[in-house]
Amino acid sequence: MRVTVLVRPKTGIRDPQGEAIRGSLAGLGYPVSEVSAGRIFDLEVDTDDPAEAERVGRETAGRVLANELIEGFEVVVG
Amino acid sequence: MRVTVLVRPKTGIRDPQGEAIRGSLAGLGYPVSEVSAGRIFDLEVDTDDPAEAERVGRETAGRVLANELIEGFEVVVG
Numbered sequence: 001m002r003v004t005v006l007v008r009p010k011t012g013i014r015d016p017q018g019e020a021i022r023g024s025l026a027g028l029g030y031p032v033s034e035v036s037a038g039r040i041f042d043l044e045v046d047t048d049d050p051a052e053a054e055r056v057g058r059e060t061a062g063r064v065l066a067n068e069l070i071e072g073f074e075v076v077v078g
Numbered sequence: 079m080r081v082t083v084l085v086r087p088k089t090g091i092r093d094p095q096g097e098a099i100r101g102s103l104a105g106l107g108y109p110v111s112e113v114s115a116g117r118i119f120d121l122e123v124d125t126d127d128p129a130e131a132e133r134v135g136r137e138t139a140g141r142v143l144a145n146e147l148i149e150g151f152e153v154v155v156g
């Protein structure tokens with residue numbers, strides 16, 4: 001099953017990549033006042049059980065994909 | 079308005095980050111047979127018009143956020 005893990009910087013944590021992109025977009029004249037930059041992972045998990053797929057997504061997010069000190073994550077199955 | 083831009087490697091384009099993560103997860107014993115690694119950008123666009131917000135999202139994705147030679151993108155408003 002396909003599982004998508006969305007990793008985003010936590011509120012209040014500095015996000016230098018987002019800030020740099022915000023500056024570039026402002027320089028190009030786009031009306032964008034905030035940018036947050038995160039990562040997205042699409043996993044193919046070898047199971048037909050959505051609960052098991054979600055469990056694998058959450059566990060790999062917590063152990064490998066995200067740094068929970070500074071990032072939050074969201075797991076979407078299917 | 080909030081606009082989210084999802085940037086993913088195109089099918090058939092090598093994705094070394096995804097491959098490395100797949101290898102790590104396999105080493106840890108997770109039943110994950112494929113990993114694709116992309117980026118997610120949340121923009122705060124200064125407009126109340128969803129069509130304008132989407133236009134800004136698509137244009138900034140094409141010009142700045144994604145490399146269309148090797149990446150595809152998806153724009154979600156709201």
